[in-house]
Amino acid sequence: xxFKEMGGPLSLQVFLESTGNAASTGNLPTFQAPNACQxxxxxxxxxxxxxADGTNFATYTLTRHTAGASATxxxxxxxxxxxxxxxxxxxxxxxxTAANLLLAVGDxxxxxxxxxxxxxxxxxxxxxxxxxxx
Numbered sequence: 001x002x003f004k005e006m007g008g009p010l011s012l013q014v015f016l017e018s019t020g021n022a023a024s025t026g027n028l029p030t031f032q033a034p035n036a037c038q039x040x041x042x043x044x045x046x047x048x049x050x051x052a053d054g055t056n057f058a059t060y061t062l063t064r065h066t067a068g069a070s071a072t073x074x075x076x077x078x079x080x081x082x083x084x085x086x087x088x089x090x091x092x093x094x095x096x097t098a099a100n101l102l103l104a105v106g107d108x109x110x111x112x113x114x115x116x117x118x119x120x121x122x123x124x125x126x127x128x129x130x131x132x133x134x
Contacts, residue, residue, distance in 0.1 A: 014127045022119035033103040041130040042075040042092040048123040050084040056117035
């Protein structure tokens with residue numbers, strides 16, 4: 001059986017190190033699509049509790065990068081209003097645009113941290129992307 005013949009949901013898991021300090025931002029490549037696929041869910045599992053702050057917060061955005069095109073948002077999670085519980089999976093909000101969830105062969109996914117105000121420290125997390133081949 002070839003990889004492209006597999007059915008059902010597949011997942012990838014990526015360890016994201018802590019951002020170190022509240023104001024740090026960054027872009028971390030996490031996956032390159034070996035086949036055409038569709039993202040069906042994205043979850044984060046933080047190693048410690050995260051207390052949301054409406055003024056000084058952080059946002060993680062999972063973006064799709066296609067050669068020759070600008071980045072497209074696949075999923076987001078902001079810590080401006082809702083806390084996270086340590087070692088508890090929580091779903092990121094998927095894009096409402098179905099085309100944003102589709103990856104062509106060679107497309108990459110990256111997690112991007114941006115901040116509001118003076119930012120927020122995000123502990124190490126496990127990123128779990130669930131997808132299906134299309």
